[in-house]
Structures are given as structure tokens and as C-alpha cells.
Amino acid sequence: MAKVTFNEDRCKGCGLCVTACPKKIVQLSNRMNSKGYHPAEITNQEACIGCASCAIMCPDTVITVQMK
Amino acid sequence: MDFKKTKGLTDAPLHYCPGCTHGIIHRLVAESLEELGVLDRTVGVASVGCSVFTYNYFNCDMVQAAHGRAPAVATGIKRARPDDIVFTYQGDGDLAAIGTAETVHSAARNENITIIFVNNAIYGMTGGQMAPTTLPNQITQTSPYGRDVTVVGYPVKVCEMLSQVDGASYVERVAVNNVKNIMKAKKAIKKAFQNQIEGKGFSLIEVLSTCPTNWGKSPADAIKWLDENMATYYPLGVYKDKEATKND
Numbered sequence: 001m002a003k004v005t006f007n008e009d010r011c012k013g014c015g016l017c018v019t020a021c022p023k024k025i026v027q028l029s030n031r032m033n034s035k036g037y038h039p040a041e042i043t044n045q046e047a048c049i050g051c052a053s054c055a056i057m058c059p060d061t062v063i064t065v066q067m068k
Numbered sequence: 069m070d071f072k073k074t075k076g077l078t079d080a081p082l083h084y085c086p087g088c089t090h091g092i093i094h095r096l097v098a099e100s101l102e103e104l105g106v107l108d109r110t111v112g113v114a115s116v117g118c119s120v121f122t123y124n125y126f127n128c129d130m131v132q133a134a135h136g137r138a139p140a141v142a143t144g145i146k147r148a149r150p151d152d153i154v155f156t157y158q159g160d161g162d163l164a165a166i167g168t169a170e171t172v173h174s175a176a177r178n179e180n181i182t183i184i185f186v187n188n189a190i191y192g193m194t195g196g197q198m199a200p201t202t203l204p205n206q207i208t209q210t211s212p213y214g215r216d217v218t219v220v221g222y223p224v225k226v227c228e229m230l231s232q233v234d235g236a237s238y239v240e241r242v243a244v245n246n247v248k249n250i251m252k253a254k255k256a257i258k259k260a261f262q263n264q265i266e267g268k269g270f271s272l273i274e275v276l277s278t279c280p281t282n283w284g285k286s287p288a289d290a291i292k293w294l295d296e297n298m299a300t301y302y303p304l305g306v307y308k309d310k311e312a313t314k315n316d
Contacts, residue, residue: 014287060091061073
């Protein structure tokens with residue numbers, strides 16, 4: 001199983017990870033981070049296949065993927 | 069797969085706009101240098117434009133060159149310190165406009181350096197003016213009715229031009245608009261650095277990139293626009309590889 005973590009305060013809410021996720025389980029959250037952006041979050045950790053597409057697409061290296 | 073931030077990048081937050089693909093290209097360069105084990109003997113040359121602050125982001129020695137002169141500065145560093153790995157990181161306003169002469173002549177001399185050329189078809193830092201690489205009919209701040217090729221001429225195709233220069237060793241165009249293309253871009257960039265380590269000479273990787281802010285598009289629309297417009301005018305692929313054609 002894969003664990004995806006977002007370094008939320010570095011996220012600029014561009015949403016490129018949302019377009020890259022083949023499982024459609026990444027979305028922009030409703031809350032705001034310290035920069036005033038809506039950071040990306042994962043909606044269903046169980047469904048993640050650990051492909052790291054979101055991390056590869058992220059311009060700000062916000063995302064870390066760990067296989068367990 | 070496991071994925072964590074490369075040691076080739078510092079912890080400084082990137083100043084680029086949300087969705088700007090500069091960050092992806094930074095990561096690919098940094099990962100390549102880390103994987104090749106040359107970070108501690110690499111000197112990067114920053115250019116003028118949005119990428120002017122790259123010296124804050126790459127975890128290696130950096131120099132900042134005058135507008136367009138990065139290949140000339142890199143030539144000097146490489147010749148003085150031949151064991152160092154020297155690369156330039158330049159945008160299209162820097163490399164394809166004011167720096168055309170330096171680029172063409174460093175290729176003609178087959179300088180053993182690596183050039184990362186980021187083409188986003190616009191001047192980003194100065195507010196979205198028409199660049200040498202702006203597509204025909206593309207709307208910018210200084211071409212509000214679209215680029216009129218009868219008045220300002222046609223875009224400069226850097227890879228096609230350099231493929232005709234005898235000195236150039238390796239010239240490839242890649243894009244960073246989806247995961248598949250990013251993987252290919254990584255491979256090309258790593259090969260360009262590998263070439264330099266092996267002393268094969270001048271390598272240039274042109275990376276098609278987005279500028280969501282100045283294109284007036286969302287980041288998601290910008291990567292789509294790149295695919296539909298830029299990638300058709302600037303076809304992806306290897307334009308020159310001396311090593312591959314040597315045995316033909």
C-alpha cells in the first residue's frame with residue numbers, strides 16, 4: 001500500500017496533481033494554507049496505487065510517496 | 069514507487085507562479101545530477117528571466133550570467149575547470165533572442181557543456197510580451213491581435229537550427245505537460261549530462277514549458293494548450309545525436 005503526504009504549506013493549489021492522478025483521488029481542499037492557497041489533498045488513501053504521478057507532475061515537490 | 073524530494077534542490081520555496089512547469093524542470097535537472105553523483109562538482113549558470121533565481125534552488129555552485137551570455141560564461145568555466153560539470157539554464161527570451169549568437173557559436177565549437185533551454189513561447193518575467201518563439205497568431209501583450217508573421221516574422225526553431233550545426237553533439241526537444249513526457253524529458257536531460265561526463269561535447273535539451281499566468285490560462289488548460297499548439301509547431305524528438313549516427 002502507498003502513503004501519499006502533502007507538504008501543504010508549500011502547495012500553490014495549481015491542481016496539476018489533480019489532472020495527473022489516474023485514480024481521481026486527489027482534490028484541492030476547501031481550507032487555506034499559510035500562503036492563502038487551497039492545498040491539494042488525497043480523498044481516499046486506500047485507493048492509491050502508489051504510481052507517484054501526482055508527485056512527478058507537481059512543480060513544487062510538495063508530494064512524497066512511500067510504499068509500505 | 070517511492071518518491072521524495074531530491075537532494076539536488078535546496079529547501080527554498082520556488083518563486084514561480086502556481087502551475088509553472090519551471091519547477092518540474094528544476095527537479096529533473098537536480099535529480100539527474102544527484103543520480104549521476106556529480107552534484108559536488110557541478111557549476112550551473114543562471115540566466116535572465118524568470119529563471120534568474122535558479123541559484124537559490126539548485127544545490128550546487130551557481131553563477132548568474134548577463135542576459136543571453138550563459139553559454140559564453142559556461143564555456144569559460146568549463147575550459148578553466150574541465151573536470152567540473154557545467155550547465156546553463158535559460159529561457160527562450162534569453163537563449164533564442166539576445167543569446168542566439170552565444171548559443172550557436174558554443175554549439176559550433178562543440179563546447180563540452182549542457183544547455184537546458186526552457187521554451188514557453190513568451191517573455192514571462194517582464195509581463196507576457198511576444199518572444200522569438202511565440203507561435204503565429206498567438207496573443208501576447210505586444211501582439212494583442214495575434215503574432216502577425218508578415219510584420220514580425222516567424223518563430224525561431226532552436227533544435228532544428230542547431231541540428232544543422234556540425235559541432236553540436238546532442239540536441240533533443242521534450243515537453244513536461246504530462247507524466248509520460250516528463251519521464252522522457254528526464255531521460256533526455258540525464259543523457260545530456262552523461263554526454264558531458266563522457267566528454268562527448270555540446271548537448272542542448274529544449275523543454276516545452278507553460279506560462280499559465282501570461283498565457284491567461286489555468287494550469288490545467290495551459291498543459292492542454294501546450295499539447296495542442298506548441299507540440300505541433302515544435303515537434304518533440306531527437307534532432308541530433310552524433311553518437312547514434314556515428315555507425316550509420
